[in-house]
Amino acid sequence: MSVVGLDVGNENCIVGVARQRGIDVVLNDESKRETPGMVSFAEKQRFLGVAGAASAMMNPRNTISQIKRMIGRPFSDPEMQEDLRLFPFSVTEGPDGFPLINVQYLGEPRQFTPTQVLGMLLSNLKSIAEKNLGTSVVDCVIGVPVYFTELQRRAYLDAAQVAGLHPLRLMHETTATALAYGIYKTDLSDTDPINVAFVDIGHASMQVCIAAFKKGQLKILGHSFERSLGGRDFDEVLFNHFATKFKEEYRIDVPSSARASLRLRSGCEKAKKILSANPIAPLNIECLMDEKDVKGVIKRDEFEELAKPILEKVRGPCERALASSKLSIDKIYAVEVVGSGSRVPAILKILSSVFGKEPSRTMNASECIARGCTLQCAMLSPTFRVRDFEVQDSFPFAIGLSWKGAAPETDGEEEVSSNNIVFVKGNPVPSTKLLTFYRSSTFSIDAFYAETSELPPNMSLRIATFTIGPFTPTVAEKAKIKVKIRLNLHGVVSLEAATMIEEEEVEVPVTKKDISKDDSGEKASAPTDDKPEDAAGVDSSSTEGPVKMETEAPKAEVKKKTKRTDVPVHEVIYGGLPQPELTKAVEKEYEMALQDRVMEETKESKNAVEAYVYSMRNKLYEKLQSYVTEFEREEMSARLQETEDWLYEDGEDEIKSVYTAKLAELKKLGDPLETRQREEELRGPAYRDLIY
Ligand code: ATP
Ligand code: K
Ligand code: MG
Structure with a gap:
């Protein structure tokens, strides 16, 4: 597994895998640890990852990036x-x-959902893992x-399913x-x-947690x-600056041309990275637009001035995370900064001032993130042994339930509050709540976000409903219905x-074996976090207890019996793909992957034909030279040139x-020559031995 x-x-x-000796980040086909999250649609196939990024400039309108921004969000957002x-x-x-998403693919206009495109990316990452592990990959943590x-x-x-993956957990980054x-x-x-603040600034967003x-x-x-x-906002500031200039x-x-915009944006990203280590950065792009070469420079303090509105925003999430942790800054042992977007030096200055200490970059x-997800996957996988380490995560939103009729009773200490919040903001993940309703017939429960602010x-x-x-x-007019609501992994x-x-x-006949315990019937069970309760079904409460000495004759006794029915x-569910659509998406992905293959x-x-032409041509004048006749060489050379x-x-x-037929045709002509050379070479030394 x-x-x-x-x-x-x-x-x-990034793709992480667990091996017996530890966690590794694996390399993609181009021997890189990072794979661009890009899909490029072309005339005959798709290009994914590094190949997708390589096509971006040539094929900007059909190359999709930042799919994570579009996933699960309505168009009107x-x-x-x-x-x-x-x-x-x-x-x-x-x-x-x-x-x-509208693209030109296989020579015709096609539309894809963000879920499908994410599925393509995931299936590329899956194949990177598979090539490295040499096995098929299904279980993962994303x-x-x-x-x-x-x-x-x-x-x-859904996208994971499209890619043939089975996430054991979607884990907060x-x-x-x-x-x-x-x-x-x-x-x-x-x-x-010890309390540590983690600050992640990526390409598009920023996240902070206190653990x-x-x-x-x-x-x-x-x-x-x-x-x-995130990092892209800094690129945008530079982009606007240079576009105006x-x-x-x-x-x-520049903004009127998709290709020029892409090239300038990428030039700005490069300049930004240079500024992280240097006080000044050049920006030169040949033939940017209308056959004009452009040249510019930017100084770090100029950049910081331009980026001020963005830099100001870095403080907010840190302060809010601190507030929700209820810790004062003197209780923070370290501030760990991750995500490549955080390499802008001005960000570190802000973080130092918010937390009152130098941020560290020890990770x-x-x-x-990939390493943490891999560790979590190893912990959830039965095939791997990992050091015991409990992860108590917390949920960012308050979730409420609503229903018609009388309020339910809750089991356990936690009450469903008056506004029906079952999972409060900060609730542990996973978590299960058990609610008891008294109802005479079918009823429904609506789940909703109980707070809108975030x-x-x-x-x-x-x-969902x-x-x-x-x-x-x-038994009675109203039945007792226990409902188990779960905030899953x-x-x-x-x-x-x-x-x-x-x-x-x-009435149950009492036999020699009797119950010594008092049977109080159904016991209220507290909200459980992960262990499922007994399977539902008929559950007689007169379970066998220790044997009691019995002298009287057996008689009948009235007992309570608890009957559980599923x-x-x-x-x-509001949104998401219905199963038939999902099945279709899986089939389509399979077809497209086949086409790519x-x-x-x-x-x-x-390439094999081409390689054969070159290597055979060389051999004719080197290795094979003394083993072929003039006529054979000319004949072969002519065929190679023709090909x-x-x-x-x-x-x-x-x-x-x-191509395979072409190669076979050439080999039919070339193989006998090579065989002759090999055989004569083998005979050679022996023959010479005879002479001397
Ligand atoms: P997200 O977390 O938003 O999904 P991501 O995980 O892909 O995005 P990262 O790989 O963490 O993002 O960071 C990418 C960003 O970091 C890009 O905007 C890139 O320009 C920026 N970046 C990379 N190196 C540097 C650097 N040396 N200086 C400044 N920014 C950098
Ligand atoms: K990343
Ligand atoms: Mg990231």
Whole structure:
């Protein structure tokens, strides 16, 4: 069974795998540790990852990036609209109110959902892991931003299914980082926790969490985020600066051209990185637009001045995370900065002033999420042994339930508050709540977000509607229905089970073995965190106890019997793909992947023909020279030349079998020559031996 952790970034994706000796970040086909989160659609195939990024400049309108920004968000979301302004590809509103990505693929216009495109990225990451592990990969843990809504989490799960992956957990990125930090710490105390702030600034967003570490345990005390604050915002500041400047100096309107915009944006990103280590950075782009070469420079303090409004925003999430952890800054032991977007030096200055101490960079800033996810996967996988380490995560949103009729009773200490919040903000993940309803017939429960403040703007608050029934009470007019609501490991709300509980009085003959314990029937069980209760069904409470000495004759006795019946639950989820759509998406992905593979193999067989032409031509004048006749050499050379010409003309764009046939044809002519050379060489020394 595979143990894999995936960090899917807006810019970079990382794949971690567990091996017996530890956690490794694996290399992609281009021997890189980071794989661009890009998919490029072309005439004959798709290009994913590094190859996708390489096509971006040539094919900007059909190359999709930052899919994480679009996943599980309605088209009308103002933040989405803001993002779309900057993307070079076309996105329109689908009939369900969610975005559709429009591309030209296989020579025709096609539309894909963000879920499908994320599925493509995930399947690329899956194949990177598979190539490295040499086995098929299904189980994994995938990082998600802590601010992801139910819809976004469900879309990730759908996309994973499209890719043929089975996530054991969608793990908050900052929690994964905290795990990667804590599990290797050997000096943790049993009693006094150390509190560490983790600040992740990526390409598009910023997340902060405060974690408390004790021996064998980490607990997230609080977190916060800014959905739109990351490296790309700094690029944008530079982009606007230079676009204005170049308009004046060169009279070119960069934003009007998708390709020029992409090139300038990428030049600005480079300049920004240079400024992280140098006081000044050049920006030179040849033939940017209208055949004009542009030149510019930017100084670090100039850049910081331009970026001031963005830098100001860094403080907020740190302060909010501190507030939710209820810790004062003197209780913070260290501030760990991760995510490559945080390499802008001015950010560190702000962090020092908020936390009152120098931030540290002891972690591998680009790999910690993938490593944490891989560790979590190893911990959840039965095939791997990992040091015992408990991860207590906390949920960022308050989730409420509503129903018609009388309020339910809750089991356990925790009350459902008057506004029906079942999972408070900061609730542990996972978590299960047991509610008891008294109802005579089918009823329904709605799950919704109970607070709007930290949700994306204009978002629907509905999560799901669960319909419980039908059931027929047999004992009383109203039956007691226990409903188990779960905030699962992915941070998704689900109704796990509904059970009708009825108590009947029945006469049971008392046998020699009797009950010594008092049977009080159904016992209230406290909210459980992960262990499921006994399977529902008929559960006689007169279980066997210790044998009691019995002298009297056996007689009948009236006993209470608890009968448990599963009640069907029907759930309607708002958003996400219905199963038939998902099945279709899985099939489509399979077809597209097949097409990519066919094209890759075609390229390989074409390359094989080309390689044969070159190597045979060399051999004819070197290794084979003294073994072939003049006539044979000329004949072979002519065939090689013919083939080379063909490769550049008629044979430029053929199907695989044509190239394989071509290679076979050449080999038919060439193999006998090579065999002759080999055989004579073998005979050679022996023959010479005879002479001397
Ligand atoms: P997200 O976390 O938003 O999903 P991501 O995980 O892909 O995105 P990272 O890989 O952590 O993001 O960071 C990418 C960002 O870091 C880019 O904006 C990139 O320009 C920026 N970056 C990388 N190196 C440097 C550097 N030396 N100086 C400044 N910024 C840098
Ligand atoms: K990343
Ligand atoms: Mg990231």
